[in-house]
Each structure stands twice: as C-alpha cells, then as structure tokens.
Amino acid sequence: MRKGAALVLFPFWVVVIFICCMQLQAGDGKVLQRVPCYFIFGDSLADNGNNNFLSTIAKVNHRPYGIDFPSGPTGRFCNGRTTVDIIAELMGFNNYIPPFATTKGRKILSGVNYASGSAGILNETGQHLGGHISMDGQLKNHQITISRMAKILGTNRSAAAKYLNKCLYHVGMGSNDFINNYFQPKYYPTSRRYTPEQYAKVLAVQYFKQLKTLYSYGARKIALFGVGPIGCAPNSLSLHGATNGSTCVDPMNNAAQIFNENLKLIVNRLNKTKTDADFVYVDGMGHAAEALSYGFKVLDAGCCQVGSSGQCIPFKTPCQNRSEYVFWDAFHPTEAVNRITARLSYNVVFPSKTDLHRDHRDHGSHPIEL
C-alpha cells in the first residue's frame, strides 16, 4: 500500500491543512483518507485472523490461503485481499485494518476488524464447526476497544465518543445464519421451526437490536451488506445440488433474498429514525451478479482443491490462473472478484456528487414489525 513518508517533508501547517481536508483530493490526485477509522463486523468474508486463536474447523492460517497476499497466510479466507482490505485501500488507508485478536495500543485508532469465520447474527450459528465470535460477541469486543480508546485519547470519554462518530462501520452478517444454520438441518432445528419468511423476521429482529447497540456505541456511518448468492457457491452445489433449470441452489438464494428485503427495511427504518446517522444498504447479491459480467471462466468450482470442510486442503498447490475463477475455495470468492465488488460497494458508501440525488428510500414503504 501507499507510503505516508512524504508527509514528513511538509511543514507542520501543511499537515494541519491536510488533516482538516481529508475528504479532498491530494495535489497528486490521490484520495486522502476518507474517514479516520474503519470498524468491521462480519464473518469469513472479512475475517483476517480472529479465528486463528479459536478451536474451530473454520480457520485458514495456512497455505495455500494468502498465496497472493504480501505477507502470506494471515487467516483470511482468500488467496489475497478481502473486500474490506480493498475498501480500506480505496479509502486511502496506509495499512489494512488489524484483527481484534492481536491488536493493541494506538493501532486501534484506525479501526479494528472483529469478523469471525462461521459467525452469524444468531449466537448458535456455526457452532457445529467450533468456536466463533457471533455478532453479539463482536459488539462486546467493540466495547473493549472503546474503553481502550478512551484511555488512549484521555480520561475524558467524550473525546473517544466524538472520534467514534467519524468512523465507517462495515457490517456484513447473515450468510452463516443460512449456510451454517438454516440449511444444515442435521445440526439445527431452524428449518423445521420456521419458513424462510419467518426465519428472515427472526434474524431481522435480532439484527435490528444489534444495530441499535452499535449506534449507541457512537456509530454514525454504517454500511450494511446484504447476503450474496450463497446458493451458487460450489459447496452449496455439492451439498444440495443445483435446482432444476438453474446453475445454483435456488432455495438458498431465495431465502437470502427474503433476508435482504428485510434488511433493506431495517436500514431504511434506522436511517429515518436515527437522523444524525447514515445507514446504507449495500446490495451484495447485485454486485456479485455484476462481477460475473466481467467474463470469469470458472464459476462452479473453487481454484484450490477442497476437503470435506469446503476449505482448501493445506499446502496443496492451487490453480495457476486465479483471476479466471470466481471462487477461491468452495465458499469464498477470489481476490479478482473482491476487487470488483469492493469498488462497487465503495461507490455506494461514498457516492460521487452526481449520484447524491438518487433516493434509495423507496424500499421503506412497507412497514416491518420489529
């Protein structure tokens, strides 16, 4: 990533101007940091090492994971950068956001990544795979970060509170509540207990509470990522088989869509009631579809050879032409796909001036019972 050393050469007042105008373009056309801090809540799509210290199958701190990442395997479920890494690059950060599990000291001022593979909105989601940090657990870890931050910024808590208002909060939850809960009837009763519509409501009620908690901790710019086309993942295809006349497991994608519709309603409702905050819905399903139009060659198989967990078999050599593959393993997209979806997400979270007049609130016309 970019080096910040050039700043040292400028006189102090230039630095002050730079800091005050962080949202503007630098003289050389580079975008200076959009926000001072980036906090990430999510699952394996964003995990960058939090699961390394847990007893779980959902842990990938070994080759071939990280084969295209500068420092090698880190615990990212990808060959290279995840979407949150790329969004951090696009926002002008000089470093990727570090995992909560290993981050101490002033580094937390630029944000922390709480994401945990196999985790979901519901506590029990993913438990058949082992340890994980669910959304409730991630919020608890965020409270710990806030106390640490208050100590760093001085005993005056309002300094930390003001700082926390300026960060971007990235929240991408829900995929595992389907993949590692509802569509695993062997381990979880949810699909016998609820229709997809009822289950989406159960998730929405819990998620709504969690997001209000995040707001109460000072979050004011929150990007909420909808669930992607989980039914098209190679693991879904091998577990459930493609639906007749489709290349994907349609019941999984349909359930995800129902969840996403509920999520849109939540986002609109929060954005309307918390008038000092900006809640943005990011259409993961649509972005994945758009990525497919870029001409990837292999859509239905991962680049690496996977074991029964759907993760790459440790130390096996993966495919050479990774940018031709949509999937890296049986669940997770390649960095090539992440580059496209991250750019699309970034443009939604930070719309260019011409997009500012677009109103996304029309989704909110149906009231939701929460």
Ligand SMILES: *[C@@H]1O[C@H](CO)[C@@H](O)[C@H](O)[C@H]1NC(C)=O
């Ligand atoms: C989930 O677990 C946490 C402990 O990690 C607990 O505080 C919380 O109440 C639980 N949530 C639900 C909905 O049971």
Ligand SMILES: *[C@@H]1O[C@H](CO)[C@@H](O)[C@H](O)[C@H]1NC(C)=O
């Ligand atoms: C905290 O600091 C701010 C200035 O940064 C000041 O306005 C405020 O009065 C302080 N609050 C307390 C409780 O000391």
Ligand SMILES: *[C@@H]1O[C@H](CO)[C@@H](O)[C@H](O)[C@H]1NC(C)=O
């Ligand atoms: C799937 O398609 C085949 C051939 O078109 C048909 O024979 C079969 O009945 C279909 N199965 C279902 C479950 O619709």
Ligand SMILES: *[C@@H]1O[C@H](CO)[C@@H](O)[C@H](O)[C@H]1NC(C)=O
């Ligand atoms: C690249 O991927 C294609 C599949 O699209 C495969 O058939 C081919 O053998 C691969 N080429 C190399 C050099 O790995």
Ligand SMILES: *[C@@H]1O[C@H](CO)[C@@H](O)[C@H](O)[C@H]1NC(C)=O
């Ligand atoms: C959210 O609300 C703000 C005003 O508080 C508005 O400017 C913005 O367009 C809304 N965003 C969405 C996605 O509705």
